[in-house]
Amino acid sequence: MATWKDTTMHSRGAIDTTPRVWKIVLGFVVLTVLRHRDYPGTWVVQSDATGHWPRDLQTDDIDEAKQVALDIVYTALRVAIEAAEAARQP
Numbered sequence: 001m002a003t004w005k006d007t008t009m010h011s012r013g014a015i016d017t018t019p020r021v022w023k024i025v026l027g028f029v030v031l032t033v034l035r036h037r038d039y040p041g042t043w044v045v046q047s048d049a050t051g052h053w054p055r056d057l058q059t060d061d062i063d064e065a066k067q068v069a070l071d072i073v074y075t076a077l078r079v080a081i082e083a084a085e086a087a088r089q090p
Contacts, residue, residue: 003024004022031046042065043059045068049080050073
């Protein structure tokens with residue numbers, strides 16, 4: 001089972017070691033939920049499935065952000081699969 005991992009980079013002398021970057025690998029899909037300077041007070045998701053652009057998750061709660069990120073990527077992949085299936089039809 002895939003699990004979220006804190007991948008925050010901290011300097012050696014860092015006083016604040018609060019996690020700011022969480023990553024999960026789901027097969028060939030990598031999701032990164034992170035704090036982004038252009039989106040203060042909220043979490044964003046970046047993934048191949050979302051076009052690599054940060055997408056505002058509109059929550060400050062990390063557990064909720066992770067769930068919303070998974071929902072967004074699930075929906076994006078489902079739409080891509082449906083489009084691929086439609087393209088295969090004669």
